[in-house]
Amino acid sequence: MKRFLMVLALLLPATVLAAGYSGPLDKANIDQSDKASLQRGAQIYMNYCLGCHSMQYQRYQRTFEDLGIPVDLGAELLQFTGEGPGSHKFSAIDREGAAEWFGLAPPDLTMVARVRGADWLYTFFRSFYVDESRPFGVNNEVFDNVGMPWVLQEMQGVPRKTYERRMVDGEMREVYVGIKSDGTGRLSEEEFDQAMLDLTNFLVYTGEPMILERQRLGMFVIGFLLVLLVLSILLKKEYWRDIK
Structure with missing residues (x-):
């Protein structure tokens, strides 16, 4: 019995890892010395993500100083809590309510880049698609059955899985060719990809300033x-x- 339990304990981590996404990831060519990219990423995060996802292990002032943003200007444009710039980045969402609405309280993202990696994050942000069977009408190829709405849809447009008829093994078939926006977003495809690269860059910085x-x-x-x-x-x- 002891040997069985030891073998089970060794195999359990491998089983857990196997349950995650194992497909190809897009390369996130980020540059931590690019202050403009980091500033754009911070702007996206503060406006679209911080409402649900805290960064409780980092202070606003540290971010502003590291990214070359004047503290008073950063507090005016990127801090919406009314507290001083020395405060930590807590979301305004009620955690108990969020756990009921989403099935799980939105996680803190201070260290998410250290856990997931830049390539995973970059691919994740660009892998949402319409799925009417899900509570919020969207799903994600990298994070199957993700329990969150796609808050950046107004930037990207409505993303849908796209299929094309191609010749396969001598016959015409519907072949999946990827996720494409319907073009209703305020950013082009190239601009949206760059925005997600900026957001990934900022999250990598946050994980290790x-x-x-x-x-x-x-x-x-x-x-x-x-x-x-x-x-x-x-x-x-x-x-x-x-x-x-």
Whole structure:
């Protein structure tokens, strides 16, 4: 029995991971040094996402300063709580009510990029489609049966799964070719993709605000270790020179 329980415990994580999305992900070519992209991503998040999804582990002021936004201007245009810029980013939604409306309270997204990865987020944002069987009329290819409305529809338009008749194995068939907007959104397809890239960029920053500093220090550390390696080799040769 003990061996059975040990094997079950080892296999359980693999079973859980297998239940998630295993399809291809689009590459999110983000640039953490692009302040304009980060500012646009912050604007999208504050206006469309923060109403439900908190970022309780980060303060407004830290975001404004890191992204090169004047604190007073950021508080005026991107902070809607009426509190000071030193406050944390809590959503205004009632969690008990949200759990009843959506089936689960909307999660905090401070660390979502660390958990999911940039490619997953970028693909997720561009994978909503109309599904009349769902409570909010939409579903998502990456997150099946997602329990949230598509709040960025006014930017993208109405996204639908698209099929084309193509020759397959000698006969004409309806082939799925992807999700396309009906063109009613205020952004073109290219502009919407860029907006989702900006939003992904901002979420990656939020998950690790010191990422550029960490990478910069990492280069110095690697350089130091390489120099130390060379000196250690030369020192070893010096010690062993007279030993035959």
